[in-house]
Amino acid sequence: RVQVLLPSKDGEKERLATQPSAKAFEFDKCLGPDATQEDVYEACNMEALVDAALEGYSITLFAYGQTGSGKTHSIVGPRIGQAEGESAADVAAVTPEDGVLSRAFAYAFAAMQGPDDVVEYSASLSCSE
Numbered sequence: 001r002v003q004v005l006l007p008s009k010d011g012e013k014e015r016l017a018t019q020p021s022a023k024a025f026e027f028d029k030c031l032g033p034d035a036t037q038e039d040v041y042e043a044c045n046m047e048a049l050v051d052a053a054l055e056g057y058s059i060t061l062f063a064y065g066q067t068g069s070g071k072t073h074s075i076v077g078p079r080i081g082q083a084e085g086e087s088a089a090d091v092a093a094v095t096p097e098d099g100v101l102s103r104a105f106a107y108a109f110a111a112m113q114g115p116d117d118v119v120e121y122s123a124s125l126s127c128s129e
Contacts (some may be wrong), residue, residue, distance in 0.1 A: 037096065050108045073099065
């Protein structure tokens with residue numbers, strides 16, 4: 001049994017289940033079925049994570065959930081594997097359907113192209129599904 005805690009309107013936590021054997025979990029954010037890819041990106045606070053990565057910290061984006069629940073869609077979006085034959089500009093342009101990772105890349109590479117000539121960046125990525 002799982003006891004989920006959701007924020008109430010007055011900021012206090014409300015328990016949905018009261019079984020003494022239930023485990024309690026808290027969530028920082030809970031997005032509804034109408035949430036957009038941009039909503040997910042913002043809820044994950046990705047720009048702060050990317051900024052930290054650009055300062056030299058390692059960051060991890062981790063998605064967990066049931067098979068078919070939309071993890072890959074949320075992380076990558078529908079364009080996975082569709083870059084073949086597209087121009088670099090087309091691939092780099094963020095669309096409303098793009099997931100968290102595509103948006104984070106666009107933000108990171110835009111930040112790396114900034115006016116600061118003192119910093120030299122080297123980027124690497126590991127991805128596992």
